[in-house]
Amino acid sequence: MEPRGGSLTAASRLDATFAALADPTRRAILARLASGDASVTELAEPFAISQPAISKHLKVLERAGLISRGRDAQRRPRRLEAAPLAEVTRWLDEYRRFWEGSFQRLDAVLDELKAERKRESTGRKRKKRP
Amino acid sequence: MEPRGGSLTAASRLDATFAALADPTRRAILARLASGDASVTELAEPFAISQPAISKHLKVLERAGLISRGRDAQRRPRRLEAAPLAEVTRWLDEYRRFWEGSFQRLDAVLDELKAERKRESTGRKRKKRP
Numbered sequence: 001m002e003p004r005g006g007s008l009t010a011a012s013r014l015d016a017t018f019a020a021l022a023d024p025t026r027r028a029i030l031a032r033l034a035s036g037d038a039s040v041t042e043l044a045e046p047f048a049i050s051q052p053a054i055s056k057h058l059k060v061l062e063r064a065g066l067i068s069r070g071r072d073a074q075r076r077p078r079r080l081e082a083a084p085l086a087e088v089t090r091w092l093d094e095y096r097r098f099w100e101g102s103f104q105r106l107d108a109v110l111d112e113l114k115a116e117r118k119r120e121s122t123g124r125k126r127k128k129r130p
Numbered sequence: 131m132e133p134r135g136g137s138l139t140a141a142s143r144l145d146a147t148f149a150a151l152a153d154p155t156r157r158a159i160l161a162r163l164a165s166g167d168a169s170v171t172e173l174a175e176p177f178a179i180s181q182p183a184i185s186k187h188l189k190v191l192e193r194a195g196l197i198s199r200g201r202d203a204q205r206r207p208r209r210l211e212a213a214p215l216a217e218v219t220r221w222l223d224e225y226r227r228f229w230e231g232s233f234q235r236l237d238a239v240l241d242e243l244k245a246e247r248k249r250e251s252t253g254r255k256r257k258k259r260p
Contacts, residue, residue, distance in 0.1 A: 011154045018152035024141045027221075034225060082228035089226070091157075092219050095164060098212035099219075 013065070014091060017084040020064035025049070026057050030066060033080035037070055043078065143195070144221060147214040150194035155179070156187050160196060163210040167200055173208065 008016070020026055029043055044054040058078060061067045065084050070077040138146070150156055159173055174184040188208060191197045195214050200207035 011157075014157070015152050015154060018148045022145050022148035022152060024145060027141075027144070030225070034228065080225075080228060082225055085222055085225045086229040089219070089222050089229075092215055092222070095160070095210075095212055095215045096219070098164065098210060099216040 013084065013087060016064040017088055020060050020066055026061055029057060029061065030080060033067060033078060037077040037079045039075040039077050143214065143217060146194040147218055150190050150196055156191055159187060159191065160210060163197060163208060167207040167209045169205040169207050
């Protein structure tokens with residue numbers, strides 16, 4: 001793994017990572033690489049787009065440090081590099097309490113609704129019409 | 131919270147979220163909203179950019195479902211909505227094993243290097259020059 005973005009600030013590294021991830025083809029390439037290194041030809045196969053278009057996507061991923069090139073000079077297999085994803089995860093951790101919080105609030109609301117419905121249905125049973 | 135992106139696929143929701151997050155001002159706005167709802171004027175304050183520029187960023191965040199507008203018609207306070215961030219976290223979870231794996235490999239390499247150095251230094255001590 002080559003040192004990536006040595007001169008970049010953490011903010012501009014995140015900019016590059018998020019921008020690189022904002023494309024379904026690039027995310028699909030990462031998903032493919034998650035199951036093993038692959039050459040450009042292998043990566044282009046499942047997509048209905050040209051090899052130059054794939055190469056362009058690979059450049060974006062490479063600039064963001066999300067992939068690197070293997071040593072095999074012929075195949076130049078691409079490899080997934082997870083460090084930028086770990087950085088994104090650390091960034092997201094600051095916000096984790098928000099969705100965990102909202103799910104807890106949602107659970108509380110649902111519990112309250114259930115309890116209310118139960119009280120209502122018990123009430124109806126008691127007030128059965130003659 | 132308004133239902134967001136009902137007609138959008140999961141992929142295009144991720145596209146919108148990642149694109150919205152690929153900007154330091156927009157991430158700073160989210161960080162500000164994490165400490166409480168705020169009006170556009172309040173959000174613009176810490177930034178050396180115009181209010182229209184801030185409004186443009188807010189639109190991007192809103193389209194991605196990352197913020198919503200409060201009911202107060204005058205202030206229209208913006209609120210952080212964490213659901214898209216939870217979606218990003220779920221997406222990232224698929225890759226977690228990669229950086230966890232690489233850190234484990236790195237630890238193993240470092241342990242090996244330490245052990246080697248220890249063996250070398252013990253060797254040198256034994257072969258002291260006369």
